[in-house]
Amino acid sequence: MSRRNNSPRIKKRINATLIDLAIYLPLFLTYTIYFGEVNDQGESIVSGVMTLPIFIFWLLYFPTTEAAFGNTLGHKLMGLKVVTLSGRPISFLQAFKRRILDGIEIYGSLGIIAYVVAKNSPREQRLGDSFARTKVIGGDSVFCKNCNEQLELSGSDLIKGQFGCPECQTTNMIE
Numbered sequence: 222m223s224r225r226n227n228s229p230r231i232k233k234r235i236n237a238t239l240i241d242l243a244i245y246l247p248l249f250l251t252y253t254i255y256f257g258e259v260n261d262q263g264e265s266i267v268s269g270v271m272t273l274p275i276f277i278f279w280l281l282y283f284p285t286t287e288a289a290f291g292n293t294l295g296h297k298l299m300g301l302k303v304v305t306l307s308g309r310p311i312s313f314l315q316a317f318k319r320r321i322l323d324g325i326e327i328y329g330s331l332g333i334i335a336y337v338v339a340k341n342s343p344r345e346q347r348l349g350d351s352f353a354r355t356k357v358i359g360g361d362s363v364f365c366k367n368c369n370e371q372l373e374l375s376g377s378d379l380i381k382g383q384f385g386c387p388e389c390q391t392t393n394m395i396e
């Protein structure tokens with residue numbers, strides 16, 4: 222497989238993050254409405270110990286699903302997987318480390334820092350990936366050796382080292 226322009230994968234990573242946020246935000250908002258206190262401006266806010274469940278959910282959703290499955294739901298839908306630099310499943314510590322800087326490089330900067338850093342990294346690593354020594358794989362385009370159909374590889378295909386062509390049902394090895 223030749224190295225191609227990395228922007229299709231970065232676009233998928235952005236979409237995956239937006240899907241993850243679409244899952245996280247309604248839960249976050251519902252929680253603050255039910256458990257928050259209304260301030261002078263009429264906004265519902267949570268503070269002190271009541272913020273803990275927000276972080277606990279963040280910890281359960283992002284690092285736990287990434288450590289258990291290699292991806293969050295958003296990344297799974299986009300065919301992406303997080304792996305170690307040698308392509309192995311990541312540990313919980315790695316999953317946790319790659320999410321520690323999310324507040325700065327994704328939420329705080331509207332994803333601009335993550336985008337610019339990943340775009341200019343040879344392994345498409347954002348800051349969290351470099352810190353955790355992880356990378357995101359999947360979304361590479363490839364041609365079936367049998368029928369020449371152009372297909373997109375998922376992170377799971379890349380880990381297995383082979384993919385099945387839906388056109389001609391041939392199993393292709395990834396070299």
Ligand SMILES: [Zn+2]
Nearest residue numbers: 365368386389
């Ligand atoms: Zn084929």
